[in-house]
Amino acid sequence: MKKIKDNLIEPKEADFIKAFYWENSSLFILDQRKLPLKEIYYKANTLKKVRYSIKEMLVRGAPAIGIVTAIGVYIGLKEAQSKLTFPLAKKNLLSLFVRIEKSLSSARPTAVNLFWALKRMKGVFQGFINKIPEGNLGQRAFEELLKSLQKEALSIWEEDILANFKMGEYGSNLLPEGGILTHCNTGALATGGYGTALGVIRRAYEKGKKIFIWVDETRPFLQGARLTAWELSKLKIPYKIITDNSAGYLMKKGKVRAIIVGADRIASNGDTANKIGTYSLSVLAKEHGIPFYIAAPSSTFDLTLASGEGIPVEVRNEKEVLTCKRKLIAPAGAQAMNLAFDVTPAENITAIITEKGIIVPPFSQNILNVLKNG
Numbered sequence: 001m002k003k004i005k006d007n008l009i010e011p012k013e014a015d016f017i018k019a020f021y022w023e024n025s026s027l028f029i030l031d032q033r034k035l036p037l038k039e040i041y042y043k044a045n046t047l048k049k050v051r052y053s054i055k056e057m058l059v060r061g062a063p064a065i066g067i068v069t070a071i072g073v074y075i076g077l078k079e080a081q082s083k084l085t086f087p088l089a090k091k092n093l094l095s096l097f098v099r100i101e102k103s104l105s106s107a108r109p110t111a112v113n114l115f116w117a118l119k120r121m122k123g124v125f126q127g128f129i130n131k132i133p134e135g136n137l138g139q140r141a142f143e144e145l146l147k148s149l150q151k152e153a154l155s156i157w158e159e160d161i162l163a164n165f166k167m168g169e170y171g172s173n174l175l176p177e178g179g180i181l182t183h184c185n186t187g188a189l190a191t192g193g194y195g196t197a198l199g200v201i202r203r204a205y206e207k208g209k210k211i212f213i214w215v216d217e218t219r220p221f222l223q224g225a226r227l228t229a230w231e232l233s234k235l236k237i238p239y240k241i242i243t244d245n246s247a248g249y250l251m252k253k254g255k256v257r258a259i260i261v262g263a264d265r266i267a268s269n270g271d272t273a274n275k276i277g278t279y280s281l282s283v284l285a286k287e288h289g290i291p292f293y294i295a296a297p298s299s300t301f302d303l304t305l306a307s308g309e310g311i312p313v314e315v316r317n318e319k320e321v322l323t324c325k326r327k328l329i330a331p332a333g334a335q336a337m338n339l340a341f342d343v344t345p346a347e348n349i350t351a352i353i354t355e356k357g358i359i360v361p362p363f364s365q366n367i368l369n370v371l372k373n374g
């Protein structure tokens, strides 16, 4: 690979581009802000760079954010190692972990996968230091801790890919033939690989279903027009990009047989946070009697929440709405409200496709059953 400038490396060639890859203890993140025109990897080898890549959406998508967060915990500790003196007091190691956790948890608020991953990593961390009887940690023990954390992060990644395959299998049986509408990006770029909602679409197509995809452009970040279209082109799945405002009329004209989207946080009653515009789609789907599916792994559920009321909705910089390619598209001094997500009420959702099985209403009863016994 050639290094084109600090931390930006352009791959010579790649088969199916991954949202990120791990090489010599460094994380290379595909800068999704530059797709589909440029495929450039950002070398995230410090905690600050990992946090930056999540916050600025070089990497985005709930499951992908979770995996990168998990790897970020390892990178944060690895980076600190050279500045530590051993034997290291446990309390100092704990405060180092808390600093890393605080940094990553403030990157983006809505995708619960970020916090789920932090909790998984903290469990390994806590379990490890609890096994160290004395108050201090030697260099060798620290190396062992790093190995355990790296192993946990990589298994979170592998589990996600497997979950995608299972969701693809379950969901592809649900999808009808004909026009399928999807919103935002839920493919390999938003996950550990393969995709959630786009993984269901991909699997249905691989199984020979005659489907055609309506791709909501998904302003302002254009995850649909730039990322989903890019993935579908590579997969040779037929699609057309539509403006977000066209979805309703296509439904009225009978062009949409089903809608399938991803999720960033699902409450225990089935209320679901997803990219802004999802709620409107769900209302239109209900109006037109069109099935509305959510595809998400179990790591996207937040069972501490009774309903979607408690889901934090990210508000991003208004510049993302007011500009295009850094050029102002609104009058000078104009202001914008840049809600990055909305919450779809459970009653608008036909079914939630997970790697543990398909959850149907009443969600408040069935979510726990499927997630526990699936």
Ligand SMILES: CSC[C@H]1O[C@H](OP(=O)(O)O)[C@H](O)[C@@H]1O
Binding pocket: 060, 061, 062, 063, 183, 184, 185, 186, 187, 190, 191, 195, 196, 197, 223, 261, 262, 263, 264, 274, 275, 276, 340
């Ligand atoms: C695989 S679900 C991805 C989920 O995340 C997206 O949000 P963002 O691009 O801002 O990270 C969108 O809500 C997708 O449904």
